[in-house]
Amino acid sequence: MASPRLRDRDPETLLPLKPIELLVLTMLSAGERHGYGLRQDIVAHTNGHIALEAGNLYRHIRKLQADALVEETEPRLLSSDSDERRIYYHLLPFGRRVLAAELVRLRALMQIAEANHVLPPRRAAPAHT
């Protein structure tokens, strides 16, 4: 799907991401997931505020695939002790760059918000990380 030329694309052209795209990409940054797994991750992360249904989720996956941010795998076993198979999705390198670009954009916004005292300034990260 991802042609070599797509790598040359500027991630900025795809910004800003829609909230659900951002969530999906972020969850996939942890590793590959199948559809329902993504839903569960997002539910957990948002404390149940965002509970995607299949249609909505796969519409966004379609978009992310079309933009060559995400790739699907052949169906494979859910786990070693199960005979159920699932299609998994994982982040492509370009998808990772787009996600990073979006997060940088958000960080810049954060800094403005902190400077304007909308948010308290974040404490410096501990030295050992």
Added chain:
Amino acid sequence: MTRTDERIYRLLLRLYPADFRRRYARAMTDFHADRIAMARLAGESLPLLWMRTVFDIGASAAAERTRSLLTEDAVMQTLIHDAGYAMRGLLRRPGFTAIVVLTIALGVGANAAIFSVVNGILLTPLPYPHAERVVSFGHEAPQWLTSEPDFVDYHRELKSFDGLAAYTRSEVTLTTGDESERLRLVQASDDFFPVLGVQPLLGRTFAADEYVGNPPRVVILSYGVWQSRFGADRAIIGRKVSLAGLPRMVVGVMPAHFDFPEARTDVWGPLPRFHADSLQPRANNFLFMVGRLKSGVTPAMAFVEANGLAKRFMHDFPDVYDPNRPLTPVIARVGDELVGGTRPYLLALLGAVGFVLLIACANVANLLLVRGEGRLKEMAVRSALGASRFRLLSQLLTESGLLAVMSGVLGLLLAWAGDRALLALAPPSIPRLDLIGVDWRVVAFTAIVALTTGLLIGIAPAWRTSRNNAVDALKDGGRLVASHSAARGVRRVLVVAEVAFAVVTLAGAGVLLRSLWNLQSANLGYDPRGALTAKVSLSGREYDDTRSALFYEQLVHRLRATPGVLAAGAGGWLPVVDAGGLRNYEAEGKPFPPGREPSAVPQQATPGYLAALGVRIVAGRDFADADRDGALPAAIVSERFVETTWPGENAIGRRFKFGGLAPWMTVVGIARDIQSRGFGDAPEPTMYFPYAQAAKSTWYAPRTMAIVLRVRGDPLTFTTNLRAAVRALDRTVPLSEVRTLEQVVGTSVSNRRFNTGLLAGFALLALVLAGIGTYGVISYGVSQRRYEIGVRMALGAEDRSVLMLVMSEGVLLCAIGLVVGLAASVGIGRALAAMLVGVRAFDLPTVASTSLLLAIVAVAASVVPARRALRVNPIAALRGE
């Protein structure tokens, strides 16, 4: 997930476009299976889960389908691409685009404006529930209306009606504080409000016991009076107002849209119930009727039943009804009756603007054709690069469609502005004006017209342009000389067509103008110019016959003494606006069988009234102050009165009376006949009585009189004098309806004048557009024939022959268009026949003047290009640019 669950889910997935389903059906089914399994474990509600699923799939499938239509569907893609291409092309030629869009927008706008009028007046139903069942019920002449006993019998016996109401129309004086105002009062029987089915805005309609007792003690206000006289005070219900000097309690206020039976009805009162033992005679027809037909009954069916009953009345009361003047019911839907007279004009207008649009289309098609020829090379290149003919055709049509859409939007704006202008100019006598406006039907109509226009202007040029031979066009190097005779043929046909349309429109407007002219130049028998009129109403309680006679005598004397007033008088009614009904009389020495007496229109008048109106007295004398109560009862009669009563005899000194104990009246003068109902009316026999004697000699002296002043100069400047003269005699007497006699008379032709004016305007627009079209074609022809003209001039052609060469083409095209148009206008004339007065459908003067106008336009349109042809420099032309 059970097998049923899965089957349902797969069914739901069918909502997605096929490619989406192919890719994600498997994954989504797995997702759903996991979702159900987890929900079972967590004890979630499964029905709720399914509801969410269905909603989610419905929404996302709709979004996916829209997306794939917009981005993947081939037709849609092409359309979007073509529209973009066309848009860029149009923007590159802003002048061309503006001319085309403006031309079509004018045509579409005129159509939309007239359609919005048709929509408001003809197509919008009346504001009554099942308005198609509400009918007015009257009689043919001479009865017109209905008598009390006839109404009682109709009401009791007719099975076709759910309800039948009688009402009368009159005026009363409303007094608030020391201000008095005349209001139009409708007194209606108890079926009136149920028949119309309209609920009051405030309060209630009349209760059953309020129809008993005379005079009635209750009243319902119109929305307009409630607003203007009572400041829209909601506490008005239950308050007393003074009508004709008597207190009446306001029980209701009607909604703004309710105006039955006429647009300016101010107040409604109960018509006291009739008593079988004290009915007015059958010959006394003074009731209007309105009824609601039973569901499924047509007016024609109701007529059959009512006519049977009317025949029985005639049979049962032979002394009342003359078999030569039978009682014939007239039953018509109130909607038809309200707008019936306006309908043919509106349809004629719609036809005229339709023609204007067609002409505009022909002009634009010509422009596009010319432009198409300039683009032949572009098309040839595209075709050589593999564009199919269909592709080129659809692209050109997209362009004209785009032009049409832009014009449609602009046209709608023009229509809205046009409506405003029409409403400002329209005479108030046109019914239902307030309903005119731009609504969804107008928008839909405009959209259809605009899109049809897009197709019409696009089809011929697109066809021509797309079928050109690519090789020829490329070989030609883009310079087009003789190979396009076919395109020139199309352009000429278009010119002939638009000239023909213009001729038809002009001829139609011409015969209507002639009709209007004929109507207005007809001799009215009185002179509407230089006269002021007004109404003065005395209270019947304060003024008895003697006092009111004295009042009007003094008033007339005062007015006559005003400098600049040539004559002054007062009469019971004014021509056109309130001409009265006929009354039977007996002539001395001319016995008529009972019930067959001749009849004439009575008019109670003061001395000077006839002179002020401009009615000539052909024999005898006018009334004088000496014709007062106690003197010999006098009368003036009209020429027609003499013809019917004493044909061929000298009428002066003859006597007639109103039957029974009434005194004989001696004819002292003979007056010219007048058209008392306005233009186009046959004069009725008329008899005039001195107002001061009328109470005794005619049993009736009206308290409300029309004042007429014949003056030197502008009549309206005498309004203050008139008001002062009335106030000087009695401050409480209301003066109303101050108008010039010309305005009064104008009301009888104001609709016609307005419609004919509009039509003439559109006809002129059509003519101008056709002229522009002719000019365009001839002028383009000259630029195409520069080479030929250059050769001719180089070979020694004279100016005159070059001039003729160019002019003859334009004149010939117009001549053909004229002949075709005149032939077609015969048919149009037939369609207009109902509106014509004293003009035949094929009217020679109209034809002649139309032809002359067109000849002028043809010459004007050809002469400019012809003069340009003369300036062609042979050397430059032959060198080829």
